Amino acid sequence: MKEQIEKLIKEVLKNLGIEDEVSFVVEHPTDFKNGDYSTNVAMILSKKMGINPRDLAEKIVIELKGLPKQGFGEINKIEVAGAGFINFYLGREFFTENINKILEEKENWGKNKKGENKKIIVEYSSPNIAKPFTIGHLRSTIIGDSIARILTSSSFKVIRDNHLGDWGTQFGKLIVAIKNWGNLEEIEKSETPIKLLVDLYVKFHDEAEKDKTLEDKARASFLKLENKDKDATDVWKRCIDLSMKEFERIYKKLNITPFDTIYGESFYEDKMKAVIDDVKKKNLGKESEGAFIIEFSEEKKLPPLLLLKKDGSSLYALRDLATDKWRKNEYGNDIRIINEVGSEQKGYFKQIIEAENMLGYFTEGQRIHVAHGLYRFSEGKMSTRKGNVIWLDDIINEAEKRAGEINEETKEIVAIGALKFNDLKRDSLGDIIFNWEEILNIKGDSGTYLQYTAVRANSILNKADMNRSIIDEIMIPSEIIDLEKYLYQFPEIVEYSYQSLQPHHIATYLIELASSFNNFYGNTQILVEENKYMTYHLNLIKAFTQTMKNGLWLLGIEVPEKM
């Protein structure tokens, strides 16, 4: 439609003797009452031509109306408005056709698309072994899962990768802590093994402030691990088993799509040497204060990237480079990679992406860091090291308690929906100040509102199928209603979310969609007999239910049977 309108306008400009390229746009006005499409062409041109924009717009409209009819049979009305906008109003047939399309698409929408072999890795969640799964990890998990779903619906072959933090000096710290103050057998028998491991991790940092040799001991322990020391490896493996059990339980509870690959950092342990070789071959490496680093050109304004410590053991960056090199070999040169990771790592990812360019691994745009802000207390940052964290379990329990006060049966699905929506409704870049009331919101702009509205629409359909009820008094409205217009925009919203890799556009859209439904059907009388308007309404409600379901699927929010 948009292209059609653009074509018509270009034709008119030609007729008016304007030959130059004009960079006008055709778009949806923000307000439905300003039409379905709108163009600013008159405002762009008016200055150049020295004509009042409204007069020019009128002129263009007259020309438009003078064109042969074919090509814009679906346009009902063309109007000049505001400062010189030309607004196009579409007729009912157009929207009815769209609703029929939605009803037909039912079975093969989005998630069932085969994919056109555009492979993309979405790396998200990536919790650290033996650290708590707190609200901090929640964001990457929820947003990453949603982005993966959006990409799937946009015909990508998505590879969901959980890049576990199962390697690094932290394990040295943990091994030292277990040796000094813990007992692994007892931890394994405990009901809350992860909490005990975290306690030890926190204790390590407390003690390390008093005893400076502890940090060195931790580094030594990690070096042992890298050298495949038997005892160290045993402790490491047992910690991983404990953590994985915990993570799997949480993913299931959160309705996160199962990962395609779960390769921890340790998986890439033997793939790092190849990167060092590449760096040396390209002469990009340098020794500095005993460490092995990559330096960037001055105009990049990036600090050097450390690959190896002075004791020769590896750093995060080297493991990441090894990871991406391996992925390229495994999935092909065209593979795209998205890392959904906190914004505090923005600078780091700039370094990684730049380094991979220099190494010739990837080209511009192939590697993307999707950043999200952090959950914070109003007093400051959450930190595992300091022990001031909020466990995800506590949040889920509290959310279920609140949802359970209204309906015990649906409390789990509602609690998770509320939690997820609260995250997905906002631009992910900003920080979130932790607040119980906000995070567990089940009123107003909430996942619960969406679930509830979807359930209610479904329930109308069920009653209608039983031939008992129908919507009365509302005949077919003479004007196109907002609900129809919102339904039409769904694919564009998904496309926009995909382009910007921002699920929140879908979230806010769904709120508007649901409101427009409630606005129209929220206060309706029910009749017990059929009438001739039934098909219009039932199709509209069906299309609505279907779109809500698709939209909520993109956010990873389930719809209960009843509420």
Added chain:
RNA sequence: GCCCUUGUAGUUCAAUGGAUAGAACAGCGGACUUCUAAGCCGUCGAUGUAGGUUCGAUUCCUACCAGGGGCACCA
């Protein structure tokens, strides 16, 4: 010090350079034995400051103010 990022109603969030800045919560005021109250209707209320670019700026640019984050052996 350098780099990144965020400032929108009392609060939590929207807004693809467009039209009267859109919701929700809280506040105030309503409707109603229903498919639906986890809802519906009405009302009050906002772009950090100062410039610039533009026909048009919450959006782009500059400076300032105020938060948050990063910057060498953590990840």
